[in-house]
Structure formats: C-alpha cells, structure tokens
C-alpha cells in the first residue's frame with residue numbers, strides 16, 4: 065500500500081510546463097487554435113430537457129443558445145432572434161414554440177420561423193441550429209477536426225460501465241464558479257490526489273487516496289478511490305454530516321466506492337460519489353480567468369424525498385471546491401511572480417498520486433508542439 069511518507073523515494077522528475085504557459089497571453093491565443101477549437105465542446109445533458117418541449121438556456125454558450133427537446137431530438141438553437149437580435153429565452157422551461165418577447169416572432173422547436181406578426185410574407189429567417197453529437201446523453205458541439213468517435217472512446221473505461229447512463233438520476237441544479245487563475249491550473253489540481261491529505265481534511269475522511277487507481281486513454285483518465293470506512297484522524301464538520309447521510313442512505317453499509325473522477329481533456333469532468341453525479345466543464349475566458357459550470361444530478365428519490373442529503377452533499381462539495389480554489393490561486397500567483405521576475409522552476413511528480421497531472425502535461429505538450 066502506498067504511504068505518503070514515500071514521496072521522496074518515489075518522486076521522479078518529468079518535464080512540467082514552463083511558467084509562461086500559464087501567464088503569457090500569446091500562449092492563450094495559441095491554445096485556442098491548437099486545443100480549444102479542436103475538441104468537441106460540452107454543452108449539456110439530455111436530462112436538462114428530458115421531455116418534448118423542455119428547454120434549457122446554455123451557460124456553456126453564454127446563454128446565446130438553448131438546448132431544446134423536439135420530440136426526443138436534442139436541438140441546440142441560437143437564442144438570438146433573427147428580427148432585431150434580442151435574447152429570447154431565459155433559464156429553463158417548457159414551451160410548444162420559441163416566441164420572441166419583443167415583437168412575437170415565433171419559431172418551431174426545430175428553429176424554423178413559423179410566424180412574424182403583421183409581415184405579409186414569412187421572412188424565412190430561421191434560428192441557427194448548431195451541429196451536435198450526443199454521446200451517453202451528453203451533448204457536445206461538433207468540431208471539424210475531432211469526431212464524436214474520439215469522445216466516445218475517451219469515455220470507454222471498464223470502470224464506467226453502468227455509470228454513464230445516469231439511470232434513475234435527474235438534474236437538480238447548476239452553478240457557475242468564477243476563478244482568477246489559468247484554466248490549466250484547475251485541471252492540474254483536479255488531476256492529482258497528492259494535495260488531498262494536506263488540503264482537504266473533510267474529503268480525506270470520505271475517500272482513501274492510499275488506494276487510488278488510475279486508467280488512461282490518449283486524452284482522458286479516470287481516478288478511482290475507495291470509500292473510507294474507518295474515520296480518519298482529520299475531518300471537517302461539514303463532511304461528517306455528509307458521511308452520516310451517506311451511511312443513512314446506504315442502510316449503514318459502505319458504498320461501492322468513494323469517488324470516481326473522469327477527465328476528458330481539455331476541460332470536461334464527471335464525478336461520481338455515493339448517490340450524486342457532478343458534471344462540470346471549464347471555460348477559459350483568458351489567461352488569468354476561467355469559469356466552471358457545475359451540474360448536480362441525484363437519484364429521483366433523493367430529489368423528491370431527501371433534501372437533507374442534497375444540502376449535506378452540496379455543502380461538502382463547496383467546501384472542497386473552495387479549498388481547491390485557494391490551491392489554484394496560490395499556484396497561479398507563484399507562477400505569475402516567477403514570470404514577472406523572468407525566473408523558471410519545475411518540480412518532480414509524485415507517483416502515483418500525480419500520475420494524472422503528468423499525463424495531462426504530456427498530452428498538452430504534444431498538442432501544442434506543432435504551434436510553438
């Protein structure tokens with residue numbers, strides 16, 4: 065079994081990214097071409113609009129588009145009216161048509177303009193429909209360079225059998241976290257478990273990273289950690305409440321796992337914990353800022369009958385997210401100062417706790433190499 069005391073003996077030096085990768089706006093411009101435009105972009109899940117007529121305005125596209133269920137077909141349509149370019153729908157809901165509130169132009173759920181009041185003829189200006197690919201009910205905006213097959217392959221880990229169908233789960237809520245650091249820093253922290261014992265006392269009492277396992281594909285990975293049955297010396301009051309709720313929901317038995325984290329590069333993540341699935345995707349805004357859009361899914365029974373479980377789980381999730389935010393801010397600030405002082409520095413990777421980080425760096429370097 066791994067012990068954290070063996071850090072030094074197991075550490076080896078690999079080439080991490082130079083500090084300017086996180087700070088230099090020119091690198092961000094290159095990333096747009098080399099990476100962002102190349103990979104399918106996650107937009108939303110079918111559970112956001114499960115029935116005909118349901119819609120969800122998409123934060124992933126800055127609310128300029130809406131996910132619409134049209135007789136089971138998931139359309140992603142522009143949310144901007146073709147008449148005077150008004151933003152039309154807000155948040156989520158159900159409708160037989162998309163009606164612009166300004167002058168009542170009326171569109172079908174396929175985006176076709178069906179009515180323009182007081183115009184003698186239909187101007188035939190339909191809403192733009194974005195090409196999308198639906199994989200395991202996850203909806204991605206297609207790109208020309210990467211096919212859907214790649215994303216599907218990236219998810220096909222044996223560990224995820226049965227987990228990707230979200231069976232009996234419903235969407236509960238969506239939140240957006242805003243961060244003042246480079247997007248890669250977030251992904252790096254997500255892809256290493258070395259900080260869990262040091263920075264997440266609460267999470268560390270739910271999961272046991274001593275028994276962490278990794279699996280990798282060319283641009284994805286999963287990390288799996290068992291549930292920690294015996295209480296750790298460290299914990300947090302918030303996680304203690306969630307842990308007791310987990311036992312309560314599981315008939316006082318241990319759940320099958322503590323956590324499974326799937327990452328598909330560059331910035332799509334799914335997390336499975338006992339009785340909750342969290343889907344999140346990062347949106348880089350510039351070199352120093354990014355947003356994380358976080359969707360919480362629970363079993364329908366939990367949503368209907370156990371609000372306390374949801375409250376406890378979300379409090380725990382927020383505690384960990386806040387701790388991760390502090391880590392990322394400290395790393396970003398250190399790198400910013402090194403860059404400012406024209407200095408460079410790199411450290412070793414811990415094996416296996418930072419294996420995912422190493423894999424991400426190798427993928428990133430190979431994607432960027434043709435452009436640098």
Ligand code: FES
Pocket residue numbers: 145146147148149150164165166167168169
């Ligand atoms: S702006 Fe939408 S109908 Fe005029």
Ligand SMILES: [Fe+2]
Pocket residue numbers: 253254259260264384388
């Ligand atoms: Fe963390």
